[in-house]
Amino acid sequence: MTPADERIVQLLAKWRKSLDLHTRYTRLSDDQYWLVQPWPQHQRPTPWIVDLASQRLADLQRIVQTRVAAGDPSLSEALELMSFLANLVGSQHVQRYIPTAEVEQQRPIESLTVQDEPPAPPPPVSDATTARNKVLSPASDPHSKPDQPPEEDKASLDSEVVRDAIRLLSWGREWHELPAAIARMSGRPKTAQVRQILKAHRDTIELQATDLSAKH
Secondary structure (H helix, E strand, C coil): CCHHHHHHHHHHHHHHHHHHHHHHHCCCCHHHHHHHCCCCCCCCCCHHHHHHHHHHHHHHHHHHHHHHHCCCCHHHHHHHHHHHHHHHHHCCCCCCCCCCCCHHHCCCHHHHCCCCCCCCCCCCCCHHHHHHHHHHCHHHCCCCCCCCCCHHHHHHHHHHHHHHHHHHHHCCCCHHHHHHHHHCCCCCCCHHHHHHHHHHCHHHHHHHHHHHHHHC
C-alpha cells in the first residue's frame, strides 16, 4: 500500500465514523442537534441526505479497496488530486454539506435527551375570576402597553438564555457562537435579543461557566 493509498483509506474511514454519528443524530431534536457537536455554520442535513452519503461512501470504499488489493495506486493519487483541486479551484462557500462529526468532540447525548417534566395544569378559573380579569385587563386601560411582555416573563426568558449560555460555554463553545446557537433553540428569542441578554449578563455567565467547567 502506497502512502497515497494509506491517506485515502484513513480519510474514508474518518468519513465513515462521521456519517455513523450523523445517522445517530438524525433522531435528535433540532435543539439537541445543534448542541451535540461544536458545529460550523451549516444547514442541518436531512436523514435521506445522510443515508445517500453513507451509500456512496460505501461504494467508494469498495472501489478503493479493490484497486489497493490489485496494487494499483492510480486511483488514490487521482482522488488526492481531485480533492486538492476541488478546494483550490472549484469549491464555493456553501452551507449545504455534512460537516465532520468526531467522537472526541461529541457532547453527552444522554444529558440532551432528558425531557423536562411537563408543567402542572393551571387551576380551574371561576366565572368570578374571569369577570374580574376582564375588568382589570390591559385593554381597559388606555395607558397600558400591551405589546410589552410582563416583567416576570422577560426575567424568565433572560434566565433561560443565561442558563443556555453557561452550559454552552462549559462545553467549549466560543462566546461569539452563543447568540446564533441559542436563537436556534425552541422558545428562545431572536439572535439580536439574545445578544443583548448575553451582553447584560456576561460577567455572571463567564464566571458560572468557568466554575461549571472546573467541576467537570
